[in-house]
Amino acid sequence: MKKLLAQIKAYPYTKYILLGLVLATIPSLVYFDVLKSSYVTLVGVVMIYTIVSLGLNLLLGWSGLISLGTAGFMGLAAYISAYMTMNLKMPFEVTLIVSILIPVAISVLVGLISLRIEGLYLAIATLAVSEIFRKTFAEFEFITNGFSGKSVRYPTFFGFFKLDTTMTYLLLVVFMVVIMILIHNLINSHVGRALNAMRGSEAAAQAMGINLLKYRLLAFALATALTSTAGILYAHFIKYVEPSKWNLGLSLNILAVIIIGGVRSIIGTFVGSLVVFAVPDLVLKQIPYFGKIPNFAYIINGILIIVVILYYPAGLIRVFNDGKDAVVKLFKKSRGKTV
């Protein structure tokens, strides 16, 4: 066990790959009737929201910029990819690229105007953009099919390689792990330090040659790229897109993910996503009486946020670390007695 822990420290990617491998076993567990088949969808959705939340963590956690427009951009990418594959019959590879590029281009335009303002004003500006998108999804029926929603198919690669549920699920695992590793590299590079410096002290960042507008735009664009990736995967995994999904509630849930899971923690983001998007279905709905209260999950999330901010400001991921420390301490103590 100790060896494994040391190895994880020596090879920083190990924990992401391990997480990926564990998640990849879920479809086979379902196959052998160990888990219910709904778990594949549930965990798949958790992974999708992990990707979005990693984007927001990059923006809020590392760069110190607030956005409430996450849901709008995610929906935009979902609709573009749905329209391109279903109506235009474009290949999935092309769709993937275009559906990331268009939202990123829009976010850069929005960013150029709104990134001159900061804090709450930026939050309001991004929220407004998101609401414009949501209204657009409902009104532009010839593209979005309006409130009746739009159905999508599982992705097809190279024009003939059709994915099924399990394959699409595994595709999500690969996407999430690769993105985790890319972000890990990014935040430990000079770019990551520049983002950190921007949050820590704008004056120092400028004095050290960091162009604030450039790096704000970069953080904004990267966050949108991740949000869009998640939106595309969502559309092709759930196979259905409807306009009411992409509201402020979703943006706030994604904000809750990083606050509960861990600000500036990659694994913590996954933990938060699990808590916010899987726990309601897995645990809360099973509780007798309380489980029947509509929006019970929101109440629990609210309480969780308060508890986490009070006792674990760095997020639930700290609970694991503290637990690990406690175990190590216990281990040392018992060993000290025998020697």
Add this chain to the structure above:
Amino acid sequence: MSHVQPLEKGIILSIENLSISFGGIKAVDNLSFQIKEKEIFGLIGPNGAGKTTAFNCITQFYKPNHGSIRFLSKKDVTVELNEHAVHEIIGLGLVRTFQNVELIRELSILDNVLVGAHIDYKTGLFGAMVKTRKAKKEEESLRLEAMKILQFLGIADKAMWPVGGQPYGILKKVELARTLMCAPRLIILDEPAAGLNDVETLGLADVIRTIRNEYNCAVLLVEHDMRLVMDVCDTICAINFGKFLAKGSPKEIKLNKDVQVAYLGTQEDQV
């Protein structure tokens, strides 16, 4: 940049008729001085004399209303600093510290120092994300350089510690180390002795001198601690109410009537 008049030989920074006002208050008024290469230059004055404002004008955090600030850049070209944006200044070889230490609490000391090397990185976004061999090499060599600087300042053993929670003396050193990463021509120190105890201040004087000798750069120092200024500076410029008061060696400044009046008041005031 040919339109900027070249600086005389041996001069690294030349400020002419610098003025800036906030509303009706002239924070800096027609200030002129020159700094020679490898000189430790002190800028002193009573509270509110406009020292920090002058600083912020030189480093382009404020854009002055009038005057020119010419600087001999790393490439031995005379540049007009007013024509550059604030984040371009460090690339010319001019770097500063802050009065109230401006570091990133969550990062390690080493990472904080590496922020100072930001402009030296040639790796792009993609290279940083997939960690190409070139990016790895670059990171390693700059890391080594940062460790050398930390060793030079005697805090290499703390390199991996987070900055948050470190004592003030260490934080000041980390900021100093950060400025050294860009191989500067001129370092501007904003009250480096503020918050340090007597022993640390004595050590600081040595550090400033060694930096000048080892890194071949000039130092512009704004300071309230007169012992440090008198001890370490080659030339001192005194200002009051944003106006030039006197300039000379520490001895000359000590004996200057105007400076004494500015600091201690006239005899009528004291009665």
